[in-house]
Amino acid sequence: MERYSIIITPDAAADLTQLKSYIAYTLQEPETALKYIRGIRKEIEKLDTFPAAVAPVTDEPWHSKGVRRTIYKNFYIYYWINETEKTVYVLNVIYARRDQLKALK
Numbered sequence: 428m429e430r431y432s433i434i435i436t437p438d439a440a441a442d443l444t445q446l447k448s449y450i451a452y453t454l455q456e457p458e459t460a461l462k463y464i465r466g467i468r469k470e471i472e473k474l475d476t477f478p479a480a481v482a483p484v485t486d487e488p489w490h491s492k493g494v495r496r497t498i499y500k501n502f503y504i505y506y507w508i509n510e511t512e513k514t515v516y517v518l519n520v521i522y523a524r525r526d527q528l529k530a531l532k
Contacts, residue, residue: 442519479508494506505518
């Protein structure tokens with residue numbers, strides 16, 4: 428079984444940094460922040476095998492571009508697969524209750 432490389436884009440890295448800061452400092456729950464970030468990273472690591480098992484999102488223009496999403500607790504992890512390079516690009520990590528289309532723009 429061939430494994431895919433995983434690249435976390437600058438947007439996704441910024442999302443993770445903001446999430447960690449919000450939970451750790453605004454909500455004053457640093458341990459919870461660490462648990463969430465670790466959990467999200469583990470979920471991202473799972474994308475190295477069978478990332479195409481999840482169907483593309485239905486909303487345009489992301490559907491046409493092959494953007495997919497998986498979930499960890501209250502967060503959607505959006506990603507795109509480059510089959511030629513066997514690489515998964517993590518595009519964004521967005522809180523599930525946010526307006527997803529607005530957040531993806």
